[in-house]
Amino acid sequence: MAELSAAILDRLRINLKTAGIAVSDATIQGMIEKGFLGVPTQFEALTHEFPLDLVPDYLGNWGAGLTPSATSQQRSDDEKTAAPTNSIMAIASQLKTRAVSPVALTEQALARIAERDPVLNAFQLVLTDRALAAAQHAEAEIKQSNYRGPLHGVPVAIKDLLDLAGTPTTAGSKILAEQVRQENATVVDRLENAGAIIVGKTRMSEFAYAPGSVNGHYGPTRNPRNLAYDTGGSSSGSGAAVADELVYAALGTDTGCSIRMPAAFCGLVGLKPTFGRVSLAGGVTLSWSLDHCGPLTRSVTDAALLLSVLAGPDARDLRTRLGSEFSFAAFTQSEPSIRGLRIGVLRNDGTSNPLATPEVLAGWRTGLAQLEKQGAELIEIDLPDMQAMRIVGGALIANEALAYHQANLRTRFKDFGEFLQQRILAVYAYDTGAYVRAQQMRGVLRQRANAIFEQIDLLSTPSIPAVAPTLGAVGSTALSIPFNLLGWPAITVPSGQTAEGLPIGLQLVGKPWDELTVLRAARALETAG
Numbered sequence: 253m254a255e256l257s258a259a260i261l262d263r264l265r266i267n268l269k270t271a272g273i274a275v276s277d278a279t280i281q282g283m284i285e286k287g288f289l290g291v292p293t294q295f296e297a298l299t300h301e302f303p304l305d306l307v308p309d310y311l312g313n314w315g316a317g318l319t320p321s322a323t324s325q326q327r328s329d330d331e332k333t334a335a336p337t338n339s340i341m342a343i344a345s346q347l348k349t350r351a352v353s354p355v356a357l358t359e360q361a362l363a364r365i366a367e368r369d370p371v372l373n374a375f376q377l378v379l380t381d382r383a384l385a386a387a388q389h390a391e392a393e394i395k396q397s398n399y400r401g402p403l404h405g406v407p408v409a410i411k412d413l414l415d416l417a418g419t420p421t422t423a424g425s426k427i428l429a430e431q432v433r434q435e436n437a438t439v440v441d442r443l444e445n446a447g448a449i450i451v452g453k454t455r456m457s458e459f460a461y462a463p464g465s466v467n468g469h470y471g472p473t474r475n476p477r478n479l480a481y482d483t484g485g486s487s488s489g490s491g492a493a494v495a496d497e498l499v500y501a502a503l504g505t506d507t508g509c510s511i512r513m514p515a516a517f518c519g520l521v522g523l524k525p526t527f528g529r530v531s532l533a534g535g536v537t538l539s540w541s542l543d544h545c546g547p548l549t550r551s552v553t554d555a556a557l558l559l560s561v562l563a564g565p566d567a568r569d570l571r572t573r574l575g576s577e578f579s580f581a582a583f584t585q586s587e588p589s590i591r592g593l594r595i596g597v598l599r600n601d602g603t604s605n606p607l608a609t610p611e612v613l614a615g616w617r618t619g620l621a622q623l624e625k626q627g628a629e630l631i632e633i634d635l636p637d638m639q640a641m642r643i644v645g646g647a648l649i650a651n652e653a654l655a656y657h658q659a660n661l662r663t664r665f666k667d668f669g670e671f672l673q674q675r676i677l678a679v680y681a682y683d684t685g686a687y688v689r690a691q692q693m694r695g696v697l698r699q700r701a702n703a704i705f706e707q708i709d710l711l712s713t714p715s716i717p718a719v720a721p722t723l724g725a726v727g728s729t730a731l732s733i734p735f736n737l738l739g740w741p742a743i744t745v746p747s748g749q750t751a752e753g754l755p756i757g758l759q760l761v762g763k764p765w766d767e768l769t770v771l772r773a774a775r776a777l778e779t780a781g
Contacts (some may be wrong), residue, residue: 256284260293263541267680272662275677282670288678291646295682298643299689308691309698310541339551340500344402354405358387358449363408365452365498373439373473374492376412376422380453383407386449393447402557404447409493409502412453413460413536414545416440423536424456424486426469426667427660433634437534438566438583439503439545446561454489454502458672458778460538461653462486463509468669475518477753481720484513484727487548491518494548501549501558507649508536509716509732510743515548516757517720517727519533519746522548523555525563525766527739529576533568539652540571542645542736551743557584559767576765582773590776591627593769595620595760596708599632600638607731608714614755616714618749622780623712623773631708637697641734644693648737654679694737697707701738705763710773715744715757731759741767745774 261280268275282287336342346352362380371377390405410416411762413423415433422429436444443450455473457466465473465488473488475481476496483491487504491514494502504511506524515522523546530545537543546560560580565572597620601607608616624630653676654661659666661676668676704711713731735742742759747758758777762770 253373256293258290260289260296264289264678264681269675271658271680273544273665273677275368279674279677281676282352283678286674287769288675289316289681291643291650292678293682294643295686295690298640298693302689302693306692306695308688309695310691312432312695326338327547336551338497340406340549340554340557341401341551343406345534347394347405348399352447354387354394354449355384357405358383358407358451361451361499368496368498371474371770372476372496373471373497374454374489374496374632375409375452376424376455376470376489377419379419379450383449383451386444386705387645390447390449400447401443403443403561406448406501407451407499408443408448409452409454409490409499410440410450411456411487411490411502411504412695413456413505414440414453414503415534416453417448419453421453423537424467424470427664428536433534435534438531438568439562440534442561443503454487454493456488457486458669459536459653459657459746460473460486460505460507460510460648461672461675462726463513463729464488464721464724466671466724466726470559474723475720477519477755480723481754482723482725482727484509484517484716484720485509487514490548491515491520494518494520494550501547501554504543504548504738504773505532505535505538506544506736507542507547508645508729508736509727511546511548512732512742512759513716513727513729513755516715516744517755519749519755520548520550521552521555521746521778522744523767524735524742525559525767526576526741528571528573529578529765529767530559530562531566531569531572533566537652537656540651541652542649544736552743552778553584555743556580556771578767582768586768586772588622588772588776588779589627593691593710593773594708595623595628595630595773596633596704597630598635598711598713600634600636601730602636608717609719609749612714612716612736612756616712616758619745619758619777620712622777626776626780628773628776633704633708633711635701635704635711637700638734640693641697641701641737644690644697645733645737647682647686647690648694650676650679651682651690686710698738709762709769711761713759713761715759719750719754719756735761740764741770743770743774745776745777
């Protein structure tokens with residue numbers, strides 16, 4: 253961490269006093285010890301490298317001029333995508349032909365949740381009666397040949413910051429625990445319209461502001477691959493529920509890593525779509541300009557299916573874009589070969605540090621070798637602005653989170669957990685105008701980053717710099733938050749495991765709106781096994 257100056261501490265104390273928030277010296281010392289004042293310090297230094305007269309990024313059309321890669325081709329309709337036996341696509345064919353009953357499948361899911369959740373702590377709320385009623389309705393519809401598609405009758409879960417009418421949305425907090433919601437989040441409507449059976453709402457870190465399952469109110473979530481280890485955050489319960497086969501898929505949100513980290517730590521596929529492709533209406537905000545919603549699944553094809561259900565413009569969320577639908581048929585009918593696909597292999601990320609631990613690097617390189625074996629061209633590429641992207645991304649999350657939480661910090665400070673208290677109070681160390689300066693720098697960083705697609709079709713990094721930490725500890729967002737700042741689509745796919753059996757993830761990142769290429773390459777890696 254950059255050396256903490258007296259000026260930063262003075263500003264912190266003055267801004268807290270001005271905001272009417274009284275904190276103890278012990279709280280400030282805790283903020284220092286946890287490193288929460290590091291990003292404000294780094295941000296202040298970074299601002300001197302950028303001119304003052306830049307147009308802020310939020311005034312620009314950041315997706316303009318970028319079109320999907322020309323390498324995506326159609327394959328013949330008689331070619332099929334292999335489906336793992338525990339995938340949505342595998343069970344869907346049985347549900348459609350009535351070889352499996354939605355009611356029996358839902359009862360099985362609820363029984364497994366009852367057995368395993370006391371160990372995992374994956375669910376905030378289990379919707380037994382509601383799920384069984386939905387399953388009975390789905391069964392009757394399928395019997396009457398009113399089959400809605402591959403999600404019809406399939407048990408799924410949603411992160412507990414997405415509204416489900418008639419239930420509270422806690423967002424992992426004590427503050428929202430008693431607020432029953434009156435309408436669904438848009439993505440929940442889209443799941444239900446596709447016939448999915450929502451069996452529960454999953455645990456998460458408090459207000460989604462931790463890259464781990466740390467939660468002082470509801471406790472951490474254990475990793476099904478090894479119960480002594482964490483699932484990662486903030487979509488902790490969604491990761492555990494899918495990995496332990498309590499449900500077939502779950503929704504998460506991702507502001508800096510929160511879909512990809514639990515997916516990577518639990519050996520799953522986790523997809524963060526392009527910013528603006530999936531609505532966040534009816535979701536509790538962490539950062540309006542970096543939040544994304546997407547699926548955690550056990551196969552790439554299932555992720556593509558969920559994306560096709562979730563994606564598209566929404567009048568309730570002005571961040572969504574016209575033409576942002578995603579075609580599942582385009583994915584299933586796309587050419588399986590990735591021959592000639594140019595995959596950038598990250599070499600320089602703007603620091604002198606290794607990208608990841610040796611075991612994670614080994615798993616990543618094994619995955620890259622599999623992609624090369626299938627005909628992809630690997631091209632080493634430098635992206636030294638990644639370090640600046642981390643700092644600017646952290647500054648934007650912090651300042652937008654403060655705008656959301658400031659009123660409750662004044663009136664319900666003690667109802668925030670200690671971790672979140674200290675992390676969010678660090679925002680008061682930023683100088684006046686930091687938010688606009690961050691958006692100015694974001695525009696420059698985005699323009700520079702877009703240039704890499706003149707050389708490559710996709711970028712690859714390790715998903716997370718290390719495997720899952722011990723229970724309740726947090727991971728690193730170093731290789732994930734830059735792509736929230738940019739709004740690019742990114743997916744994590746399993747790529748081996750450590751000697752202890754902890755999963756390793758490989759990340760593939762594409763240009764805006766080109767999830768098709770991202771998913772094709774991910775499928776190729778998955779197929780290679």
